[in-house]
Amino acid sequence: MPRLLADAAAKHRENLAVVDGDLRVSYRELADMVFRTARAYIASGVRPGDRVAVWAPNRIEFMLAMLGAQSAGACVVPINTRYRGQEAAVILGRSRASVLVFAGGFLGKDFSAMLRDAVAPEARPGETGPVPGLPALKTLVDITADSSAAHTLAWPDFLSRADQISPQQGAETAEAVAPEDVCDIMFTSGTTGVPKGVMSAHRQTVGVARVWATGAELSPADNYAIVNPFFHGFGYKAGMIAALEAGSTIYPLATFDVDQVLSLISAAGISVLPGAPTIFTSLLDHPRLPEFDLGSLRFAIAGAATVPESLFQRMRDELGFETVAQAYGLTECVVATQSRPNEDPAHVAETTGPAVPGIEIRVVDAEQKSVPVGQDGEILLRGDNVMLGYFEDEDATRAAIDSEGWFHTGDVGRLDEHGCLKITDRIKDMFIVGGFNVYPAEVENTLGAHPDVSESAVVGIPDARLGTVACAYVVPRRGARPTPEDIIAFCRTRLANFKVPSKVVLIDELPKNASGKIMKADLRGGTPTG
Numbered sequence: 001m002p003r004l005l006a007d008a009a010a011k012h013r014e015n016l017a018v019v020d021g022d023l024r025v026s027y028r029e030l031a032d033m034v035f036r037t038a039r040a041y042i043a044s045g046v047r048p049g050d051r052v053a054v055w056a057p058n059r060i061e062f063m064l065a066m067l068g069a070q071s072a073g074a075c076v077v078p079i080n081t082r083y084r085g086q087e088a089a090v091i092l093g094r095s096r097a098s099v100l101v102f103a104g105g106f107l108g109k110d111f112s113a114m115l116r117d118a119v120a121p122e123a124r125p126g127e128t129g130p131v132p133g134l135p136a137l138k139t140l141v142d143i144t145a146d147s148s149a150a151h152t153l154a155w156p157d158f159l160s161r162a163d164q165i166s167p168q169q170g171a172e173t174a175e176a177v178a179p180e181d182v183c184d185i186m187f188t189s190g191t192t193g194v195p196k197g198v199m200s201a202h203r204q205t206v207g208v209a210r211v212w213a214t215g216a217e218l219s220p221a222d223n224y225a226i227v228n229p230f231f232h233g234f235g236y237k238a239g240m241i242a243a244l245e246a247g248s249t250i251y252p253l254a255t256f257d258v259d260q261v262l263s264l265i266s267a268a269g270i271s272v273l274p275g276a277p278t279i280f281t282s283l284l285d286h287p288r289l290p291e292f293d294l295g296s297l298r299f300a301i302a303g304a305a306t307v308p309e310s311l312f313q314r315m316r317d318e319l320g321f322e323t324v325a326q327a328y329g330l331t332e333c334v335v336a337t338q339s340r341p342n343e344d345p346a347h348v349a350e351t352t353g354p355a356v357p358g359i360e361i362r363v364v365d366a367e368q369k370s371v372p373v374g375q376d377g378e379i380l381l382r383g384d385n386v387m388l389g390y391f392e393d394e395d396a397t398r399a400a401i402d403s404e405g406w407f408h409t410g411d412v413g414r415l416d417e418h419g420c421l422k423i424t425d426r427i428k429d430m431f432i433v434g435g436f437n438v439y440p441a442e443v444e445n446t447l448g449a450h451p452d453v454s455e456s457a458v459v460g461i462p463d464a465r466l467g468t469v470a471c472a473y474v475v476p477r478r479g480a481r482p483t484p485e486d487i488i489a490f491c492r493t494r495l496a497n498f499k500v501p502s503k504v505v506l507i508d509e510l511p512k513n514a515s516g517k518i519m520k521a522d523l524r525g526g527t528p529t530g
Contacts, residue, residue: 001183001202002038002071002174004209004245005031012247015220019251019268020060027247030063037068039162039170044099044139048073048176051095051185054231055079055088055111056103058252061143061155062230063240065101070202071174074099075182077197078231081106082513085114089134091187093119095197095391096136104142104152106254112140112152179203185391186233186331197391198331204385208233208334209241211356211385215325215338216272216299218246223296224272225251225264227279228516233334238274238301238327248272256516258282262292269296276516277302280315281454285478294320301325301338310448312349328352328423332387332400332407333359337421351420358384362406363415371414376424376439379413380406412439429520431460431468433498438470440520443501446494447472450487452480457510457518458501472501473523475509482506 008017009031017030025033046052052069054076056062066076077095079088081103088111092100102111112131119133130140130151145154162170183205185197200208218224224243228235230252243250251268253261256279264270273279280302283289300321302311315324325339326348339353355361362370363377371377386407389397401407412424424439431438440458447456455475460468476482484504491500511522 001067001206002177004206004241005034005067005071008244008247012220015247016249017244018060018063019249023060025060033064034067034071035170035174036159036162037064038071038174039165039167040159041069041072041074041099042170042173043161043164044158046072046074046099048173048181050074050099051077051097052099052101053077053079053092053095053097054101055081055083056101056143057081057106057254058226058230058235059103059143059254060252063252065141065143066230069099070183071177073173073177073181076184078184078186078236080231080513081229085116085118088115089118091195092134092137095185098136099139099141100137101141101143104144106144112142177202182388188331196393196396199388199391201388204388205237205241206245207358207385208237209245211358212238212327212335212338213242213246215327215341215356216242216301217341218242218248218272220247222246222248222271222298223251223268224248225253225261225270227253227256227261227273227275233329233331234274237334256282258286262286262289262294265297266293271296271298272300273297274301277311278455278510278512278516278518280311280319284314284318285454287478289318297321299323299325301327309349309445312345316345324348326352328421330409330411332409333381333385335385336361336381347418347420351416351422353421354419355421359386361415361421363413373417374414376412376414379409379411379421381409382406431470433460433469434466438499440470443470443472443491443495443499446491447474447487449494450482450490452476452482453487454478455510457520457523459520459523461503461524463502469502470499471503471505473505473507473510475507
C-alpha cells in the first residue's frame, strides 16, 4: 500500500487526488499527508503488526488514518459507523487495537461515550488506559476535534507528534512493509453469529483494487463519487484504493443524500458512481431528476445486494450511464466476478460476469460435486484474492476454506455457457414452502418488473399449513399506488404458485444498513409500518 501511494504520487503529482468539500488535495500532497500521519502513529508507539481501528465516515481524514497506519506497518480494522458502543467494543477487544481513530458526533452520536458506556461493566479496579475494559487500546484520536479532550487526542494534536520522528525513519518503516504483511482485518457483519475478522495481505488489497480498476476502465480523467462506506470492501478496496491505483479523483460522501449526490454529479462532472441498488432507485425516484445535468456519468456497478434485472435498463435510459455492470464479491473475496467491458447489456442484467483474473469458481451440490451449467448450487471460490483466513480463529477458517483451498461462500448461484455467474440467493435466505425451495432473489426480480414497484424484499414467514410462505415488503414507485392484490396477481402470472407471495406489505422504505443492504432480519422480526 505505501508503494502504491508513492507510485501514484510520482506519476500523477499535481492531479487532484481528493476533493472533500472545499478541500482539494493533489496526489503529491496526499502522499505527503499520509506519510506524515504514519510518523504520528510511530511516535504514538504503533509498531509493525499492531492493529489500528478507524470508526469514521467517508472523508479525507479516514483516508489519512487508514493509509497512514498501513504505511507505518500496522493493520487497519475498519468499524461500521452505524455500530453502537457494544458492537464496536467487541471488535476493538477481539482485534486488540492499540489506536482508535473516530469521528466524534457523527450522526449525532458520541462515539467515545458510547464505547465507555458499553465496556464500563467490564472495567477492573486499577486498570489504566483511555477506555477501562479495553486494555490494549492506548490512544484515542478524534478527527472532528480541534482541541484535546479527556483521554482523547484531537486530530491536529495527533499529527503534531509526527515531528518527533524523522522523515528518514518514516520512509524506512514504509519501505519495510512487505506484500505478504496483513494489511487489514474487516469484521463481518455477524448476521449468522459472532463477527469474524477477515484478514487480507497488502498484495491482496492492492490486487483487488487493480482488478476492479481495470474492469471499470478507471483513468485519471475520472471523477469517482464514493458513496459506499470506506469501512466496507466496496468503498475501500473497489473505491478508495481502486481510484488511487488509476489516478482518478475521489469525491468522498459521508452519507447518502439524494439531492447532494445529484448536485455533485452536475457540479463536479462525476463519471463513476457505483453502489448498492437502493442508491440508483433513490436517484431514479427523485421528483426533480430531470433538473440535474447527468451527462458526465460514464460507469456504474450495482452490487453489494441482489439486483433487480429491470434496474440496469433504467440506469442507462433514465440516468444516462454509458456502461452499467455487475460484480459479485463478499468480505472474504471483495471482487470475485465482474462484467466484461463491452458486454451485451442484456447479459449484464442476467449475470455478474465471469471470474476476474486470479480467481476460480466452482458451483457444487450438497455432496460437493460440481453441478452442470445452468444448475443452482453453492458458489466456491479459490485464488489470489481470497482471504488469508479469519483472525485468530483457525476453526472458522478451516470450516470456510477446505483442504483444496476452496472458500465456501454460502451463496447460491449458477454458471452459464459463457462462464458467467448468476447469483440466485444466500443459502441462509432460502426458505421452503410445502417442500419446495424458494430463493427470495427470484421473487424480488419478478417484483422488480412490476411497473409500480421501486424496491422489494422477500422473506419467509410462518404458515400453519405450509410451514413457511413468502411475504413481500414492497416500496412503490413515486406517484404509484399499487394494491397488494395487484402485486400478487402480477406474480401469479410469472411464478410457480409456491413462490408467489401470500402477503404483500406496502411500506415507504426498507430497513438498510450503512452499506445499503436490506436488513432482512428486521423484516423477519415483524411488519414495519408504511
